[in-house]
Amino acid sequence: MGLSNNIRLKSAEDIAFVYQNGKSNKSYPIRVVYNIGPEVQNGITLQYAVVAPKRNFKKAVSRNRIKRMLREVVRNNHTNFIEQLSHFKAPIKLLVIYYAKEIESYAKFEASYLKIQAKMIQDLREHEI
Numbered sequence: 334m335g336l337s338n339n340i341r342l343k344s345a346e347d348i349a350f351v352y353q354n355g356k357s358n359k360s361y362p363i364r365v366v367y368n369i370g371p372e373v374q375n376g377i378t379l380q381y382a383v384v385a386p387k388r389n390f391k392k393a394v395s396r397n398r399i400k401r402m403l404r405e406v407v408r409n410n411h412t413n414f415i416e417q418l419s420h421f422k423a424p425i426k427l428l429v430i431y432y433a434k435e436i437e438s439y440a441k442f443e444a445s446y447l448k449i450q451a452k453m454i455q456d457l458r459e460h461e462i
Contacts, residue, residue, distance in 0.1 A: 336408050342382040342426055351426045356456065360448040362433030362441065363403070367453060370424040379415060381407055381427040389434055399431050402439055406446045417454050425457075 342348060355368035385399040407429060418425065429446070 342380040358449045358452045360445040362437050363445045364430045364432050365449045366428040368426050378424050384430045403429050406442050
C-alpha cells in the first residue's frame, strides 16, 4: 500500500524553496534536503519528493526505477519517522535526491536513508523547533 497523495511534495515552488533554503544531509547514494515549515497544514506533518537526475541517468526507465525504490524506502520507514517526529509541531518537507552514477541495491538505499533519518532527527532535537 502506497502513501497518500497529499504526502507527496508536488508544487514546483515548494520544491524550489526546499532546495534553495533547506538543510542537507547525505549518505552515499542518497542526499536529503529538508526544510522546516511554519505551521502544519491539513494535518500533514511530513511531505516528500524523490529526485533522480537526468544528468546521471539518461534513460527514463532507469530514473523511474530509482524513484520507485526511493519511494518504497520512504514508505517502509514513514510510520517510524512520524512517531519520532510526533513531538515536533512544525511540518517537514523532504527532497530525497539520488546522486550516485549507478543504480545501487535496495538494501544500500534503505541503509543510507536510515542513516540520514537518524542525523535529521538528531539535528531537529538539537535545534528544538
